[in-house]
Every structure is written in C-alpha cells, then in structure tokens.
Amino acid sequence: MRLLVYNRKSGLVSHFGVEVFLEMLHADENVSLHDYLAGDAPRLTARDHVVTAGGDGTLSAVVETLLASGRPARELPLIFIVPGGSSNSVARSLGLSFHPGGWRRYLSAYREVLLDVGRAAGKPFLLCVSAGVSARAVAGAEKYRGKGRSLPYYVVASLVALLKYHKVTASNASVLHQGPEVIIANMPVFGGLFKLPHVSPSDGLLDVFRPGPLNMGAWYAARPYRGISSRVSHVVVEGEGIYELDGEPGGPLPVRVAAEPARIRVALPAGG
Numbered sequence: 618m619r620l621l622v623y624n625r626k627s628g629l630v631s632h633f634g635v636e637v638f639l640e641m642l643h644a645d646e647n648v649s650l651h652d653y654l655a656g657d658a659p660r661l662t663a664r665d666h667v668v669t670a671g672g673d674g675t676l677s678a679v680v681e682t683l684l685a686s687g688r689p690a691r692e693l694p695l696i697f698i699v700p701g702g703s704s705n706s707v708a709r710s711l712g713l714s715f716h717p718g719g720w721r722r723y724l725s726a727y728r729e730v731l732l733d734v735g736r737a738a739g740k741p742f743l744l745c746v747s748a749g750v751s752a753r754a755v756a757g758a759e760k761y762r763g764k765g766r767s768l769p770y771y772v773v774a775s776l777v778a779l780l781k782y783h784k785v786t787a788s789n790a791s792v793l794h795q796g797p798e799v800i801i802a803n804m805p806v807f808g809g810l811f812k813l814p815h816v817s818p819s820d821g822l823l824d825v826f827r828p829g830p831l832n833m834g835a836w837y838a839a840r841p842y843r844g845i846s847s848r849v850s851h852v853v854v855e856g857e858g859i860y861e862l863d864g865e866p867g868g869p870l871p872v873r874v875a876a877e878p879a880r881i882r883v884a885l886p887a888g889g
Contacts, residue, residue, distance in 0.1 A: 620664040620694075621647045622679055624671030628703035641717055642668055642699060642724065658686040666884075667694045668724070672702015673744065677863055680734065680881060681741050690731055690880050697724060697884045704809025704864070706744050710818065711804075711885060719886075726887040731879035732818045735803045735862075738872050742862040743818075744807050746874050748785040748854045749798035755861040785856030785870070787825050792847040794827040801825050801852060801874045808864065815846075821878035822848045851875035 621642050623630055639647055646664075661667055661682055669676045676698060683693050699720050700708035708715070714723060737746045787799040800807075802824045805816040816824045825847045854860060855871040 618646070618664045619666040619668060620661065621668045621670060622661075622675065623647065623649060623669075624675040624701070625649055627671040627675060627701045630670055630701040641720060642670055658682050662686045662688060662692075662694060664694045666697060668697040668699060670699045670701045672700075672705060673707050673863060674865070675702065676707055677741075677743055680743060683881070684734070684741050690882055693882055695729060695882045695884050697727070699723075706806045706809050706864075707804060709806040709809065710744075711883070714886065723884070723886050727884040728887050730819060730883055730885055732881050732883050733803055733821060733823075734877045734880040735801070735823055735874060736877060737801075737860065737862050737867060737874045740862065740867070741877075742803065744804050744863045745800050745802040745813075746854070746860055746862045746867065746872070747798065747800045748787075748856060748858065748860040748870060748872075749783065749796070751798060751800065752859050752861040752867070755864060756859060756866050783857045785854060785858070787827070787852050787854045789849055789852050792825065792849060792852070794825055794845065794847065796827045799825060799827050799854060801849075801854070803876070819879070820848075821876060822850055823852070823874065823876045824848055825852055849876075 621639070623639070623642075648660075661679065667679060667683075669679050676696075679696070683696075686693070698708055698711070698713055700713060700715055705715070714720060732743075735742045735746065784795055784797065785799050787794045787801065800813070802813050802816045804818045805813045807813070813824065813826055827845045851874065853871055853873050857870070859869055860867040860872050
C-alpha cells in the first residue's frame with residue numbers, strides 16, 4: 618500500500634496545484650500534511666511506501682513521525698521524495714528529478730538505500746545543524762515566514778547576524794572547531810543553494826564545517842563551501858545564542874549532535 622503525504626502550501630505544490638500532484642502521483646491513499654497529527658505513527662508505518670510531495674519540512678515531519686514509532690529501519694516504510702517545496706535541499710542532495718515526467722519513472726523504477734539521520738537534543742534532522750551566523754539568520758528571518766521567508770529576507774537577516782560576532786565551539790574528544798559559525802552536516806546541500814563538499818548521507822558520520830575568514834560570502838554566491846572540516850559520530854556545540862536544524866529554529870546552546878547510521882529507507886531512481 619502506498620500513501621501520499623502532500624503539503625498544499627509548499628512552493629511547487631502550490632504552483633502546479635494539489636490536483637495536478639494527486640493525478641501524477643497516484644497512490645492508494647492521499648492525505649494532506651495538515652490533516653494528520655504529527656504523532657500519527659501507526660497510520661504511516663502501516664504502509665509499504667510513503668510518498669512525500671512537498672519541501673524539506675514536509676519530509677522532515679514524515680521522518681520524525683516514522684522514527685517516533687521506535688521501529689528499526691527495515692521495518693519502516695520505503696520513502697519516496699517528490700520535490701514540491703521551495704528549496705528542496707534533500708532532493709538536490711540526492712540528485713532527484715524536478716520534472717513531472719521523471720517523477721512517474723521514479724515511482725515505477727527505483728532502488729532502495731539506507732540513509733543516516735542526525736539528532737540534536739534528541740530531535741531528528743536530515744540536512745544539518747548550525748550555530749552562529751546561520752542560526753541567528755534563521756531566527757531573524759522567522760518573522761517573515763508568513764511572507765514566504767524568501768531568500769532576500771534570509772540574506773538581510775544574515776548580514777545583520779554577521780555584525781553580531783559571537784564565537785561558537787564544536788568539539789568532542791578528538792576535534793575542536795571555534796569561530797563565528799559551525800555547521801554539522803548530514804547532506805551536502807542546505808538552503809537550496811549552498812553546497813558542502815564530500816558530505817555523504819550514508820557513511821554513518823556527520824561532517825563538521827567551520828568557514829575560513831574569506832568564505833562566509835561564498836554562501837551568497839552559491840559557490841561550493843570551503844572551510845576546515847572534520848568527520849565525527851557526535852559533537853557538542855557550545856557558545857552564546859541558539860542553534861538551528863534543517864532551517865528551523867532549534868533551541869539554546871549547548872546542544873549534543875549525533876549521527877544515527879542507516880536509520881531510514883529511501884527510494885532513489887533506478888540506475889542512478
């Protein structure tokens with residue numbers, strides 16, 4: 618049985634119209650993200666396949682609900698990701714198609730992979746956790762959520778955050794990173810534009826990045842990120858301020874961040 622979970626407010630879903638997505642992504646049952654409770658794990662885990670049509674937030678909500686069941690990865694439904702949001706960082710990280718014709722082929726010809734999930738203060742994330750400039754920018758842009766929280770708002774909030782320097786630290790027994798910004802990444806793309814090199818969501822580890830003095834501006838030019846990096850299974854982030862995870866405000870520092878290897882089943886296009 619295949620369940621489609623869609624977010625009618627996501628960018629591409631809203632642009633094409635819900636009916637178009639429902640017609641293209643025919644499933645045994647369709648449910649709006651806003652029509653089921655976040656704790657409704659039995660409804661999702663009872664399916665063989667769960668298709669998400671929305672953005673990164675839609676996918677994160679589904680993954681969090683599935684993980685709340687406590688079942689091992691092999692007992693969870695296979696997740697299909699149809700990018701229907703604005704940034705779609707997970708879909709970009711995995712190389713998924715943004716063309717409707719590609720979605721149909723994907724749903725009928727696919728291969729299964731196991732992907733890692735990260736946790737920050739016990740809450741799962743797919744993309745990354747950051748502290749410093751990015752976290753303050755996310756918090757500053759939060760008030761524009763009702764206006765689409767588009768890139769210009771985020772850039773303005775980031776420039777304001779750059780003027781308020783606070784040092785943050787990411788460390789464990791073997792690594793130490795200090796600076797105005799640290800990113801703990803599970804996937805290479807975040808914010809829909811910014812790319813971190815050599816990050817894999819299936820290596821069982823997280824990548825800690827700290828920008829060099831001249832690299833903060835590279836984010837806004839959408840260039841590959843450069844900086845000092847380490848690969849870790851866990852790390853503690855400390856300092857003044859807050860952290861964000863997957864583009865949403867998280868909570869106050871300090872926070873412990875850890876990898877959960879091979880935690881979810883995801884379908885990728887066959888032959889990819």
